[in-house]
Amino acid sequence: MTESSGRLEPVDGAPLAWRRVSGAGPTVVWLGGFMSDMSGTKAQALADWATAKGRSFVRFDYFGHGESEGAFRDGTITRWREDALAVIDQLTTGPVVLVGSSMGGWISCLAAAARPERVKAMVLIAPAPDFTEKLMIPEFPPEAHEALARDGVWMRPSEYGDPYPITRQLLEDGARWSILPGPVNVAVPVRILQGGQDPDVPWMHALTLAHAIRSDDVVFSLIKDGDHRLSRDQDIARLIAAVEELV
Template sequence: MSERSGFLERPGGARLAWRKVDGRGPTVVWLGGFKSDMAGTKAQALADWALARGRAYVRFDYFGHGESSGDFRDGTITRWREDALAVLDALVDGEAVLVGSSMGGWIACLAAMAAPARVKAMVLVAPAPDFTEKLMKPEIPPEGLADLARDGVWLRPSEYGEPYPITRALLEDGARWSILEAQEVPIAAPVRILQGGEDPDVPWAHALQLAQALKGPDVVFTLVRDGDHRLSRPQDIARLLAAVDEAVS
């Protein structure tokens, strides 16, 4: 058994890069974070898990991320949600277990709300629903607001590499996809959430708010007290794989 790769053609000539392990379902689908890609530690660990267990697995890069085409600055929550749904339609047979990290947790929720019959369960790592409105926008400094007003883009410093371009279009579009404003997030599938207590990007209380809002009764929230945002240490990966094992069973 091996992992194969390809590109999914999207409207406007965009191409989404993907990698797939054929195996027993439900298919585990990796949904990465903001400015992340499918070559990261957790995504690769899941590929190794799928190959070892004979499980179906799909990972991909959103528009403007990793190996996919497009300018990151042109990306929006709308577009990345559509990417996830296109991958479900084109590359997944039957039910899926959505594994979303950070922004990918938000995209996973949006995909599950759009196609509930396709989602068997979800495993979310430091999920960041509504992050553009609730986590990012309040922290934009005055000079950043001035840049957005003047140029439509602000270069946000990042601990993980080069500054991230944050566009006015991303912020405005993200506000339209808010899910935490409602009293209930209409997802009935089982959900497992792994959250670091020392996460500087997604406060544990934010992830807990999602856990409390989910409609389904089968929700487990695990706080890794000394965990960071990435949760990519060996012990964190072990927790992730255990949660995915439970979700696919």
Template sequence: MVETAGFLERPDGAKLAWRRIEGEGPTVVWLGGFRSDMAGTKAQALADWAASAGRPYVRFDYFGHGESEGDFAHGTITRWREDALAVLDKLVMGQAVLVGSSMGGWLSCLTAAAIPDRIHSLVLIAPAPDFTEKLMAPEMTPADRAALEEAGVWWRPSEYGDPYPISRNLLEDGARWSILPGPVNLDMPVRILQGGADPDVPWRHALELAQAIHGEDVVFTLIKDGDHRLSRPQDIARLIAAIEEVLASPR
């Protein structure tokens, strides 16, 4: 199958980059993580799988991410949720399987709650619901909070590269979209893959999401030696197996 690409223009004029593969059945839609993009290892592995399996697949970059337009520092959970909904509306026919990684797991839950009839199932990798409020904000020192109050931005250190900007608007907006401790009113198949050695999303945080989801068809898989990215060959194999399992579930 040939992958096509393009840009989806949002009402404010900003353009979102996307790539799509045609196929049969529900469309698998990739929702990446915070500061990641659709060219990452897992997103590309799913493109390869979709092309060989004849499954429809869409991946895209949020506002301020990857090939999409916009200033990352101006992004919010509200904005990125709207990006996901726009992609579902304009690029996906019928039902979708949302595959959300880290922040994409949170956005997948928010998207599914907004349009449940369009969502076949969820496959979440190290999901990070409420991460701005429950995982990120607690890291801040008094000096960080003072800088945020004065300048409206905190430059957060990263193990993956240079420090990056966290705006006061992102933190305040994220708190408005909090879904834990639940209940999370989703009634569709959900599969969660979580690394036991994840330094960014504690496995108990992801388990709290699994327990908060209203539906009964929820399976939580703890990969004891897995990190946050879960991009090793064996992790990719588990991810594809989880997608194939939910695709076999009637909706």
């Protein structure tokens, strides 16, 4: 099996970059995190797994992320949810298994609720539902609130590179898609992998989501020494095992 790539043309003319491995279904669809892209360790590991096992797999970059077009500062949860639905609708057929990392866990829940006839199961890694409202805003310093009120944007410092924009539009839009405390209208099997040493998504936040999901077939795995990325060899092995169980 080889991986193909292309551009998905959305309505507003900002194409989304995607890569796809053709194979047996259900199609595994990767939904990445906030400011991440489809070339990351976990997405690449799943592409390698799909290629080796003859499985169908799709990964993509949201609007303003990675190889896709658009300005990151113009992105919202509404837009990124629409991106995920466009990928499911236009690049896959039949049942899909969503694999969502961090923000992708939130987008996965929204997509599963919108496409219950298509989504068969979900694997969520350090899922961050409602992160704009419940995880991000409470940590803002006073200057962030001042900049948002004055300019509509705050350049947030990053441990991983240059400061990046957080806009008032993103925060207000995120609040409209809040899913906690639930119930979360997802009735399919769900596997959640969560690091106990995650500085970005506290494990109790992910556990709250596990309780809120309507499905009874939810397994929450706490990796006590795991961080937010869960990209070590043993973490990747757990991820692939969870995906294999559900496909």
